Amino acid sequence: MRTSIATVSLSGPLTEKLTAAARAGFDGVEIFENDLLASPLTPEEIRARTADLGLTIDLYQPMRDIEAVPEDEFARNLRRAEHKFRLMRRLGADTVLVCSSVSPLAVDDDALAAAQLRRLAELAEEYGIRVAYEALAWGRHVNTYDHAWRIVEAADHPALGTCLDSFHILARGSDPKGIEEIPGEKIFFLQLADAPLMAMDVLQWSRHYRCFPGQGGFDVAGFLGHVVRAGYQGPLSLEVFNDVFRQADARPTAVDAQRSLIVLQEATGLVAPPDPVVPTGVAFAELVTPDAEPASALLGALGFARTARHRSKPVELWQQGDARVLLNTGPVGSRDVLSLAAIGLESPDPAAAARRAEALLAPVLPRRRAPEDAPLDAVAAPDGTQLFFCATDQPELPSWTGDFTPVEYAPAPGTGIRRIDHLALTQPWHQFDEAALFHRSVLGLQAQESVDVADPYGLLRSRAVTTPDGGVRIALGVGPAPTDEGGRAQHIAFAVDDLVTAVRRVREAGGRLLPVPVNYYDDLAARYEFAPGELETYRELGILYDRDEHGEFRHCYTETVGRVFFELVQRDGGYRGYGAQNAPVRLAAQHALRLGR
Ligand SMILES: O=C(O)c1ccc(O)c(O)c1
Ligand SMILES: [Mg+2]
Numbered sequence: 001m002r003t004s005i006a007t008v009s010l011s012g013p014l015t016e017k018l019t020a021a022a023r024a025g026f027d028g029v030e031i032f033e034n035d036l037l038a039s040p041l042t043p044e045e046i047r048a049r050t051a052d053l054g055l056t057i058d059l060y061q062p063m064r065d066i067e068a069v070p071e072d073e074f075a076r077n078l079r080r081a082e083h084k085f086r087l088m089r090r091l092g093a094d095t096v097l098v099c100s101s102v103s104p105l106a107v108d109d110d111a112l113a114a115a116q117l118r119r120l121a122e123l124a125e126e127y128g129i130r131v132a133y134e135a136l137a138w139g140r141h142v143n144t145y146d147h148a149w150r151i152v153e154a155a156d157h158p159a160l161g162t163c164l165d166s167f168h169i170l171a172r173g174s175d176p177k178g179i180e181e182i183p184g185e186k187i188f189f190l191q192l193a194d195a196p197l198m199a200m201d202v203l204q205w206s207r208h209y210r211c212f213p214g215q216g217g218f219d220v221a222g223f224l225g226h227v228v229r230a231g232y233q234g235p236l237s238l239e240v241f242n243d244v245f246r247q248a249d250a251r252p253t254a255v256d257a258q259r260s261l262i263v264l265q266e267a268t269g270l271v272a273p274p275d276p277v278v279p280t281g282v283a284f285a286e287l288v289t290p291d292a293e294p295a296s297a298l299l300g301a302l303g304f305a306r307t308a309r310h311r312s313k314p315v316e317l318w319q320q321g322d323a324r325v326l327l328n329t330g331p332v333g334s335r336d337v338l339s340l341a342a343i344g345l346e347s348p349d350p351a352a353a354a355r356r357a358e359a360l361l362a363p364v365l366p367r368r369r370a371p372e373d374a375p376l377d378a379v380a381a382p383d384g385t386q387l388f389f390c391a392t393d394q395p396e397l398p399s400w401t402g403d404f405t406p407v408e409y410a411p412a413p414g415t416g417i418r419r420i421d422h423l424a425l426t427q428p429w430h431q432f433d434e435a436a437l438f439h440r441s442v443l444g445l446q447a448q449e450s451v452d453v454a455d456p457y458g459l460l461r462s463r464a465v466t467t468p469d470g471g472v473r474i475a476l477g478v479g480p481a482p483t484d485e486g487g488r489a490q491h492i493a494f495a496v497d498d499l500v501t502a503v504r505r506v507r508e509a510g511g512r513l514l515p516v517p518v519n520y521y522d523d524l525a526a527r528y529e530f531a532p533g534e535l536e537t538y539r540e541l542g543i544l545y546d547r548d549e550h551g552e553f554r555h556c557y558t559e560t561v562g563r564v565f566f567e568l569v570q571r572d573g574g575y576r577g578y579g580a581q582n583a584p585v586r587l588a589a590q591h592a593l594r595l596g597r
Helices: 014-023 033-037 043-052 071-091 110-126 145-155 166-171 176-181 202-209 220-229 250-267 292-301 350-359 432-443 499-508 518-527 534-541 580-595
Strands: 003-006 028-032 056-063 095-099 130-134 160-165 187-192 236-238 281-288 305-310 315-320 323-328 339-346 377-380 386-390 404-406 417-426 446-455 458-466 473-478 490-496 544-547 552-557 564-572
Touching (some): 028 033, 043 056, 095 110, 110 145, 110 160, 145 176, 166 187, 166 202, 220 250, 350 386, 350 432, 499 564, 544 580
Parallel strands (some): 130 160, 339 386
Antiparallel strands (some): 446 458
């Protein structure tokens, strides 16, 4: 179906909003009155600019407080409306949205509302304009879609139809099934928005917390199914009032928006992009740094061996078990501190994974980073992390390992690290919802519940995206995560079978681990019963402990280098979490270490 976006959903002046919408592939826009009023362009110039960009103006909005008022008031409303109809002619917009009245002057009289909306429609018709009547969830007398439709039906005028807005309908908990009773051609417009489930005043919820479909808690796909079955043929239009999007750069927001509509239409069976190719594991994590020394020392203490070197670039492969870390000291652009720049994901079909990503508007990276490299499919995540689709153990496909030459190394016992358990990436503050939708839709991962964790200097929100078997786990975070240089913190967690032994070996090798306050262990003793000596060992070694209904979790952290630190984790009995219970203590300890307190 055609896609459209309300100018209120994007930041910046009108022309930037229009450009961002067009670049992201939208077919049309809803022009919000305020954007027009604030623009230096005349309506004719806006019309020309929109046309040049290949966009149509699908809706002009909103017209407020029109119906069910005393006659003298209604006469003034008609005069105001006629003014706007003339403006719409200049703009080339043929549909106007009328919100159900919130005015104290409005009376609870459906017959009067219908009669006045009919007169409005008669006037609109003279200008070749259609009126779409929308029930605001907080409308004074009309606040449900079925009530708005009854009034439209009673008014019975060809230039009057209804506008359905998923937010108003789903936020009130109305059953959207009744939409199928409305003739499709009388649904003049469809606005789509999702929202996180919150217990709050619906007007505040709507004006500040709407988000793109798939980023909140509503069943927008189920809703759209009803609208499509009703026979609606118009555009799918995003109308998202959101405090974050108002501040973020319009261009990536518009791409995020368009991606949400692709995913929504896929879920409703309206489009069929290539299927997701779910990754099966983590092939490698790539760190970039101007100075290999601190990271090498830390990896060495963690029991990693430098096993291979890139044929032509300053990149080393460090390995232990199936955990592989690339250490890149090549030109790293703006990354002047140790950072996690890329993740290799094992893929059953890397080329198909890249096709899916491209169909979902992920920026595809050049297949060869240098002429001599193996061709690798890769895309950029919203935070800039490069995601490589790898075929490490598929001899018929080119593998990144072919770019590496083994080097001599002294075999060492290591610390029992088996694999990368998870990666944790702090996102730019305005890209948290986008990141979750990206990883879910592009990579076919499942998003877990979002958790809030207290940090001494703020609140950290974290949401994991995973494969069902836990082969890939990425924890997306947002908040004031502590790093030396103030950058967004990133960490790599390695899985071990026996954390106590691992920690003793790391310490013997001179690895510096995060100290944990004694009070933490006092609390652990209150919460759980341990075998004799167990808790004392954890206290001595700085090991944190958690439990869920499936099993147990033991973990500890290294010091932070640049933006990066490492975690060692021992999962037993199918524990699913990430030790969120312990995160406030960990964050406080990291801040204390950073500040030398
Ligand atoms: O919050 C509002 O006032 C408002 C205005 C127009 C809309 O289409 C809407 O859904 C809400
Ligand atoms: Mg609306």
